[in-house]
Amino acid sequence: MAKWQAYGAKNMNAKKDFPILKRRINGKEIAYLDNAATTQKPKCVLDAMDDYYTMHNANIHRGIYKISEEATEMYEKAHENAGRFVDAGFQEMVFTRNTTESINLVAYSLLPEFQKGDEIVLSRMEHHSNLVPWQHVAKMSGARLKYIELLEDGSIDMESAKKAISRKTKLVSIAHMSNVLGTINDAREIGRIAHSNGAMIMVDGAQSVPHFQISVKKLDCDFLAFSAHKMLGPTGIGCLYGKKEILEGMRPFLYGGEMIREVSYESAKFNELPWKFEAGTQNIAGAIGFDRAIGYLRSIGMDNIRDHGKMILAYATRRLSEIEGLRIIGNSRHKGSIISFDFRGIPPHDMAAILDAEGICIRAGHHCAMPLMKYLGVNGTSRASFYIYNTKEDADRIANGIEKGRKLFKV
Template sequence: MLDINKIRADFPILSQKVNGKPLVYFDNGATSQKPQVVIDAISKYYQEINANIHRGVHTLSQLATDAYEISRGKIQNHINAKFSHEVLFTSGTTHGINLVTNGFASILKEGDEVLVSALEHHSNIVPWQMLCEKTGAVLRVIPMNHEGELIMEEFDKLLSSKTKIVTVNHISNALGTVNPIKYMIDKAHEVGAAILIDGAQAVPHLKPDVQELDCDFYVFSGHKICGPTGTGILYGKEAWLNKLPPYQGGGEMIKEVSFEKTTYAELPHKFEAGTPNVAGGIVLGTAIDYMNEVGFDNIQQQEKELLEYGTKRLLEIEGLKIFGTAKEKTSVISFNIEGIHPYDIGTIVDKLGIAVRTGHHCAQPIMTFFDIPGTIRASFAFYNTKEEIDIMVAAIKRAQMMLS
């Protein structure tokens, strides 16, 4: 079991006040808070080894390069990639998805099909729409039910020899649904399709084993797992990364350049053009270390208890409806209160120091499905407490009374 007071002491922002009230931070689905060890690691990099990497023979460059590649190795071990060069540093999940869609522009042809799910974040919809417009491929959508679960029977029907890639999130950011991705990966491979998993909402809660899953691509962002903003990872199987063309041209990603012809560097540098976010890449490794020290079994147990308690307490509020009641779900509760716009609730509880997310959560098709403008989303992390949930429930009841 976690020593929750000790854990919370690791996060300096949690001790501050917002609008004169102790901060209750329930917007972890958007970004997580950062422990002191991560904050210190950023400062340490700039104070001690700030330099460009891979190109310099001087000491600082070598120290920075070593730290960057050690971090890549940490992430390789964390997700159980077969090779370190299958781990690409990106600026986040969106960057990773766009890198893959750019590569598939050279593979898809008119009439090919791309499968996305009805549960996707906009960043896993729009790039595929753009790809289909460019190539003449057809975008197909795996439907969902009213519990917020994908309908696997319909997924099975959509798969065919025309399917070239399936793209689905591991966990829904808007509803918290945990998708049956192992089943979907295996079924996609049966028809010869590749599959990309958007793990942005999954990696804060669990350790993905990309070899066991057998996915072709897995993407996530560092800022949701206690790491810096502007960091992320694209895992890709070696064979796929060798097949795809570079996403960007520039320094670092080349082997030889002449005005007649350029040859590209080997993996992973082929996809890492320009000066990267060196500090962010190094400190992402620090954040991964911290999460593993806390322990993902501990994280899952704490968040399971918060989800169950939060669901129970919120359902005590008259007129409150939860959207997303999947059997397999993580610590996200999306809800509305009858007759009140979610934005109004969010604004009032903010005045009481409570940070929740309101709106469509970059998942407008989900809101259209439920015929609602958006929801109030409380997303819990392992450093949250049941006492904070009680504070939120009291604040929502107060807001409801004010707005009724």
């Protein structure tokens, strides 16, 4: 508890760094609890992007003049820091638009490698972004999709994983942390099973990278995808980590300027890593904003962020569990600070609207995981997801808001 208080005090300070959290909705302070969808941006991130456009705006990697050199340096520094953040080398970190594009990059680049008889293994809890690209690959190549089943508590059934992954498996792609259930999966162990069968492992880190320290070396994954906007950075910039030897052998995803070394009318030689995968003018301001977000997260410390997440999850889980008629969906022992719930008598959309009137932002619906909803036997859930600026008070407010809803709906 001492640690909660210690970080709690620091956390109260975090709120002040986010201008949007000073806004009032319906006369009430915002309790922003939709962090699994996107996080808010601290002032320093907004300032960093503003500074780039105001003082250093130029295209990168070509201008032989001061401001272009500055922009190039800022962009490459962002690359370096993004790689370092997950323990990846400079050439192993590719900037994309977001997690979805990172997964598509791998899917499209590897598409010609798949053939009939190959299998792609996913889990039942995947977000559409780690599902639909593989459906496309399967359809185009004749490969087969297989799914790892879940246990009652919303965690991966490792026995099912061992059964699903075989010598036929070419690639396993799995969420590191579920955006619906909050479950943190043992991606390392699943990767080990994949590797022992000669398959590659891709980890969807959209939810996990913002919440705890990840080392791609320790995880021993072949690919890791994540988005800046879920970790205090701007939208429109994301990352794909890939093992150097794998990226080197892969075809580019997008073709055009910047990703080439030499071009003739007949052919082209591709640029070195990571630029081979970054065609066209990049989201330079986005990368710079992301770099600043990484710096901000590091100044707090990922271990503190994980501790805060654990504590707020424990507190909010306790508060919500006390509410009669409320059922938390996803009760794994290994969870990040995401709570999906079902409340008897109030549909998720109405729940979100009732809480909105109290200034509380939550998500309602299928959370881009329609097959999972069907698998769980629900039409949708209400979801509260927490991040560094959320406090115990925010958890109290959602609990009180739900009680208000109960009165309104007379349930």
